[in-house]
Amino acid sequence: MTTIELMVAIVIGIIVILASDALLDTSAVLTGNVQDRVDSAQRARLAMDQISRELRSEVCPSPGSASVAAGDGSSITFYTYVGPGTAPTPEKHTIAYSSASNSIVESDYVNQATWPSMSWPTQATRTRTLLQNVVPEASAPLFTYYAFPSGAGTVAPNVQLATPLTATTAPLIARISIAFVARANSRQDTARSTDLQDDVYVPTWNPNSPSGPVPPPCL
Numbered sequence: 001m002t003t004i005e006l007m008v009a010i011v012i013g014i015i016v017i018l019a020s021d022a023l024l025d026t027s028a029v030l031t032g033n034v035q036d037r038v039d040s041a042q043r044a045r046l047a048m049d050q051i052s053r054e055l056r057s058e059v060c061p062s063p064g065s066a067s068v069a070a071g072d073g074s075s076i077t078f079y080t081y082v083g084p085g086t087a088p089t090p091e092k093h094t095i096a097y098s099s100a101s102n103s104i105v106e107s108d109y110v111n112q113a114t115w116p117s118m119s120w121p122t123q124a125t126r127t128r129t130l131l132q133n134v135v136p137e138a139s140a141p142l143f144t145y146y147a148f149p150s151g152a153g154t155v156a157p158n159v160q161l162a163t164p165l166t167a168t169t170a171p172l173i174a175r176i177s178i179a180f181v182a183r184a185n186s187r188q189d190t191a192r193s194t195d196l197q198d199d200v201y202v203p204t205w206n207p208n209s210p211s212g213p214v215p216p217p218c219l
Contacts, residue, residue, distance in 0.1 A: 019145035036184035036192040042177050044182035044194040045106060047131035051095055054106075055176055055200040057082050061090045066171040067202065073141030073165040074099075076176070091118050095130070097142045097180075104131045104142070104180070133183045137195065140179040148205070157201070176200045 033125040039073035061079045075096035081088050092109040107124035136142055145161040147169070157174035165173075179197040181190055 010173050035121055036186055039186075039192070040182045040184045040192065040194040043048065043131060043185075044134075044180070044196045045135075047180075047182070047194050048178065048181045048198055050106075050130055051104070051178055052198050054078075054080055054093060054095070055178075056203060058086070058202060059090050062101055062116055066173075068165065068170045069144060069172050070165060071143060071170065071173075073138070073143060076143050088174070089115055090118075094124075095136070097136065102133055102135060102183075103129050104130050104134055129131075131180070131182060133188075134181065135181050136189070137179045137181055137197075140197070142178065144179070145169075145173050145177040145178040148174050157205075174202050176202070 015075075020066045023055040030175045033087065048110060055076075055078065057080045058078050059081045060067050068076065068078045071093065075094060077094040079090045080093050081090040091111065094109075095104065095113055096107070097104050105127060106129075109120045110125040111118055134153075137151045146157045146161065146163065148157045151161050161169045161172060177197065177199050179195075181195050181218055182194050183190060183193045187193075
């Protein structure tokens, strides 16, 4: 092999090595992007499922009361129960977004009295974090509340209620819209984040009444 042939072989080898390094760098970046998207999507879907499942289990704690006790764009307090129909023991739950920790936290309050009496402790009986590294959508709060229009033949709860909810508007809730952006755990921006939105319909409303939507029977 001549000197020229040797130099050509060295140059070709260097080009091959540099191309391989560039390919490995690109693969590492793309793999990281995919992992970030999978991470944010998995955590977002799990949190959304937990929130929507609890809201679909809303109950009125007693006759004459609403299933939602309070609510605004970043939090909702409601009564829920999952169990047998005999001797029910509803719990009061609060799901709230914390801007300080960028997380959605659930606080549960267990009834301290014997049903139908209700007595809620001042401090939460238990708390858990449903989702970390989450931010609200730019165009929508975490919770948006809707009521049915008045009159017969209206089956879509599309009248948005003002927040914070009041004792007058809370019993009117027929649909709750949930929206948030889950960021990847490795990032503090919304790149490769997951944007989720879901609607929960309050199960105790009857939209098919000939005279118009009928509120929960406990009201």
